[in-house]
Amino acid sequence: MRERCVETDNIVIRHARIIDPSRRMDQVGDVLLSNGEIVVAGTLGVESIPDVCRVIDGTGLVASPGFIDLHCHLREPGFEYKETIAAGSKAGAKGGFTTLCAMPNTDPPIDNAAVVEFIHQKVRQDSLVRILPIGCVTKERKGHELAEMEELASAGVVAFSDDGDPVYDANLMRLALVYSLDLGLPISNHCQDKSLSCNGVMAEGPVATHLGLDGIPAAAEEAMIARDIALAEATGGRLHVAHLSTAGSVPLVREAKERGLSVTAEVCPHHLTTTDQWVLGRKGESVGAAGGLAYDTSTKVYPPLRSQRDVEALVSALVEGVIDCIATDHAPHDLTSKQVTYQDAAFGISVLETALGSLLQLVHTKKLSMEAMVERLTTGPARVLGESYSNLASLEPGTPADIVLFDPEQEWTVDTSEFESKGRNTPLEGTNLKGRVVATFASGRMAYQAPGLKIKESRDKV
Numbered sequence: 262m263r264e265r266c267v268e269t270d271n272i273v274i275r276h277a278r279i280i281d282p283s284r285r286m287d288q289v290g291d292v293l294l295s296n297g298e299i300v301v302a303g304t305l306g307v308e309s310i311p312d313v314c315r316v317i318d319g320t321g322l323v324a325s326p327g328f329i330d331l332h333c334h335l336r337e338p339g340f341e342y343k344e345t346i347a348a349g350s351k352a353g354a355k356g357g358f359t360t361l362c363a364m365p366n367t368d369p370p371i372d373n374a375a376v377v378e379f380i381h382q383k384v385r386q387d388s389l390v391r392i393l394p395i396g397c398v399t400k401e402r403k404g405h406e407l408a409e410m411e412e413l414a415s416a417g418v419v420a421f422s423d424d425g426d427p428v429y430d431a432n433l434m435r436l437a438l439v440y441s442l443d444l445g446l447p448i449s450n451h452c453q454d455k456s457l458s459c460n461g462v463m464a465e466g467p468v469a470t471h472l473g474l475d476g477i478p479a480a481a482e483e484a485m486i487a488r489d490i491a492l493a494e495a496t497g498g499r500l501h502v503a504h505l506s507t508a509g510s511v512p513l514v515r516e517a518k519e520r521g522l523s524v525t526a527e528v529c530p531h532h533l534t535t536t537d538q539w540v541l542g543r544k545g546e547s548v549g550a551a552g553g554l555a556y557d558t559s560t561k562v563y564p565p566l567r568s569q570r571d572v573e574a575l576v577s578a579l580v581e582g583v584i585d586c587i588a589t590d591h592a593p594h595d596l597t598s599k600q601v602t603y604q605d606a607a608f609g610i611s612v613l614e615t616a617l618g619s620l621l622q623l624v625h626t627k628k629l630s631m632e633a634m635v636e637r638l639t640t641g642p643a644r645v646l647g648e649s650y651s652n653l654a655s656l657e658p659g660t661p662a663d664i665v666l667f668d669p670e671q672e673w674t675v676d677t678s679e680f681e682s683k684g685r686n687t688p689l690e691g692t693n694l695k696g697r698v699v700a701t702f703a704s705g706r707m708a709y710q711a712p713g714l715k716i717k718e719s720r721d722k723v
């Protein structure tokens with residue numbers, strides 16, 4: 262991570278609502294960070310506040326461990342016109358994320374140690390937050406032979422995935438799951454049987470029929486999840502289901518967990534808050550016929566936005582804990598990849614900067630508790646990565662000071678011209694969200710500071 266603008270050796274956040282799921286803490290208190298680590302998160306006597314420090318009034322704000330995103334596309338190397346590690350890390354910090362796991366569908370793909378080393382180097386030079394690379398399952402993501410998984414693990418990848426594409430070949434998936442056991446790293450599969458999704462560009466259903474677009478059936482996802490669960494059972498390997506999107510996928514994961522298999526799953530903010538109605542271009546408003554705004558390519562994503570019934574099932578599964586965590590699948594694209602017909606547009610939504618505001622809609626409407634939302638963004642993903650990452654999702658004294666401070670009530674309008682990400686491809690442009698990040702600290706350094714945040718310079722001004 263590179264040095265950033267504000268030195269924050271001693272920082273005190275006072276009177277914030279501290280939510281630290283790792284310690285089951287939800288209380289109003291203070292957080293003191295010093296030399297990159299948490300010193301106290303809880304009750305802090307005035308006498309313990311260092312003489313020289315910066316003080317933030319956290320009244321009305323939530324302080325929690327920084328968010329961990331298991332699934333984002335930072336596009337570097339190879340697609341720097343869509344996103345870079347520098348821009349993606351700024352977007353992450355603005356969204357409250359202090360750890361980003363970068364998917365390997367780059368050019369070249371992350372399928373050997375040299376590319377991993379290139380990313381580590383870039384991260385040291387350019388990134389405001391922690392970036393953990395994910396390695397390919399197969400060489401060049403082509404699905405023909407396994408990548409050198411051991412070499413990738415030694416180089417520091419935290420998981421394996423051919424994301425953007427599934428691992429088609431069941432035997433390769435089986436072997437990858439065997440390796441996942443030895444290496445202790447999960448296989449995150451993009452579950453989509455493309456022989457079923459064919460040329461589909463949105464969810465199968467009445468909206469697709471109405472618009473005359475090819476639909477992607479739910480079975481395309483569910484068939485592959487069922488296959489992967491069978492393979493996880495046969496091998497004992499570590500399966501992580503990427504971006505789960507259908508109601509029918511939920512019981513598959515639930516039953517696998519009940520049978521004690523090593524299966525985890527993630528869901529994206531857009532699959533929890535938007536439906537296929539959004540393809541009609543009126544931000545989910547139900548309309549009788551396709552108007553001039555229909556075929557909104559910013560809604561085109563893998564897996565596709567689905568029905569209200571699917572959304573409700575996913576929210577319940579997240580609440581229940583069947584789905585372990587929220588991951589953004591931040592997939593930034595350049596303008597020209599999206600300013601084409603719906604059929605031709607690239608799949609993907611730029612999510613890092615809107616994730617929190619979207620998810621808080623579920624909190625404000627009482628579908629998800631604030632504590633559960635924070636858990637699914639912190640300890641939930643850390644558990645998927647494994648025990649050695651638990652310190653990234655905790656405010657326990659001595660852990661790295663990765664913290665997000667957010668105002669759950671702040672209302673704002675999404676304006677993509679203000680995005681830090683190079684990807685402006687979101688259907689949320691112009692929508693009103695409630696809840697926004699005020700500051701993000703990564704290893705104790707300020708990675709993002711909202712305009713207008715007041716920082717006082719000594720304890721006398723507390």
Ligand code: DOR
Nearest residue numbers: 334425562563592608609
């Ligand atoms: O919509 C998506 N875009 N889904 C994926 O799985 C890949 C991603 C991309 O890389 O653009």
